[in-house]
Amino acid sequence: MLYSIGMEAPYVIANWKMRLSLNESQALAAALHTGVPAENGTVVVCPSFPCLTSVAAALTEMSVMLGAQDVSPDELGPFTSEVAASVLAEVGCRFVIVGHSDRRARQGETDKQVEQKLSAALRHGLTPVLCVGETATERKRGETVNVIKRQLGAVPAGKEGRIIVTYEPVWAISPQPPATGDEAAAMLSVINETLKGTAAAIIYGGSVSLQNVTDFVAPKKFAGVLVGADSLKAAEFLAIIAATRRAFAFV
Numbered sequence: 079m080l081y082s083i084g085m086e087a088p089y090v091i092a093n094w095k096m097r098l099s100l101n102e103s104q105a106l107a108a109a110l111h112t113g114v115p116a117e118n119g120t121v122v123v124c125p126s127f128p129c130l131t132s133v134a135a136a137l138t139e140m141s142v143m144l145g146a147q148d149v150s151p152d153e154l155g156p157f158t159s160e161v162a163a164s165v166l167a168e169v170g171c172r173f174v175i176v177g178h179s180d181r182r183a184r185q186g187e188t189d190k191q192v193e194q195k196l197s198a199a200l201r202h203g204l205t206p207v208l209c210v211g212e213t214a215t216e217r218k219r220g221e222t223v224n225v226i227k228r229q230l231g232a233v234p235a236g237k238e239g240r241i242i243v244t245y246e247p248v249w250a251i252s253p254q255p256p257a258t259g260d261e262a263a264a265m266l267s268v269i270n271e272t273l274k275g276t277a278a279a280i281i282y283g284g285s286v287s288l289q290n291v292t293d294f295v296a297p298k299k300f301a302g303v304l305v306g307a308d309s310l311k312a313a314e315f316l317a318i319i320a321a322t323r324r325a326f327a328f329v
């Protein structure tokens with residue numbers, strides 16, 4: 079896969095999770111690569127592992143980049159079912175989601191593992207998209223700020239500038255309702271203060287739709303969005319990309 083575009087805000091990153099078949103993944107990638115203008119921001123799609131190479135082949139027009147949904151903390155070796163960062167890079171990935179709440183909740187992924195995964199991704203030139211965010215219970219207990227600071231502790235020292243941080247409150251992931259712009263903005267400040275303004279970008283995730291995307295994205299707000307459910311239909315996702323770019327003052 080050949081890319082000529084650089085990485086610049088706003089970022090619109092699609093997390094397809096385990097929702098699409100191979101055929102559906104290829105068709106969606108094909109629709110996006112003809113529909114996304116190759117300028118004014120960065121668009122990334124994150125298919126499931128077996129779909130990466132086919133989606134990579136559909137994205138040769140350079141307007142959409144490829145990401146994975148997870149990565150092994152280890153280098154190539156005897157680790158059944160894991161996928162190495164070096165192989166993700168080989169198949170054309172430039173990004174990888176790390177520490178998504180699905181992984182933390184379903185696989186019990188720890189902050190230590192998240193840290194190791196961030197390091198593995200960086201060793202192979204991948205840009206990690208680190209997800210941080212509190213659960214509904216943590217929120218009720220008033221632990222939100224502490225949880226976010228603790229999760230940000232996984233960022234390897236000195237590497238902040240190579241990492242995109244996503245504030246993704248677990249209670250706001252669809253089918254739950256999204257956070258409000260103000261709730262999210264409060265955590266944007268916490269992340270900025272904790273990382274001393276050095277993250278490559280800070281984006282928002284959690285039930286992002288065409289209706290609410292501009293509550294979050296603006297030059298002085300979040301530098302983009304991580305989109306799950308509403309990234310699965312080309313027309314809807316393209317409209318979110320367009321709205322994000324308008325909000326960032328690109329027309």
Ligand code: PGA
Nearest residue numbers: 251252284285305306307
């Ligand atoms: P959602 O998913 O947009 O469907 O809420 C976002 C995510 O979990 O990354």
